[in-house]
Amino acid sequence: MKEYGEIIFVDQLKHFRVVASQIQKTRNDWQKYSSWFSDAQKENYSQLASVYAESLEKYGDEKFGYYAKRIRLRPEFAGKTRADTKHEDREAHISMTHLKGYKFSVTSNGEYGSVRPSELFYCF
Structure with a gap:
């Protein structure tokens, strides 16, 4: 069956x-x-690439760079603007002077150096 x-x-x-x-x-x-x-x-x-190229030409580096950064355009559309160059220069030369005179935090359990990374390094 x-x-x-x-x-x-x-x-x-x-x-x-x-x-x-x-x-x-x-x-x-x-x-x-x-x-x-x-x-x-x-x-x-x-047609986006040509529209963005015309906008860059019409409004200039400063305004279009701000717009491209604000709406997070892909690099192939954003082009190379002076605003981007300035921002890259700033990021390339980040100062680490905030670490000068840094001391480990005192802890009750005897572990020294256990601090949060955000306190050790400057996070954006």
Whole structure:
């Protein structure tokens, strides 16, 4: 005698058929009404580089650099502005004078030097 792991009722079969037909209906509706969107999106995104280049030329390094930094433009779109150069120079020459005269904190358990890294190094 055969043993079956699960009994499937007619209601379950009807439900599976409804779900399957709904998936196909959704796919057809997307094809009919929304398939144009991905092509339009590609076309618009392909023009971003030229729009940003025109904006850089129109508004100059200072204003466009601020805008690019504020909205976090990717480097290939942001270009090399004077504002970026100044910021890179500042980051390259971070002073460590805050460590001068640094002393370990006194602890009750005899472990010295167990201080939080944020107190040891300047964190932005």
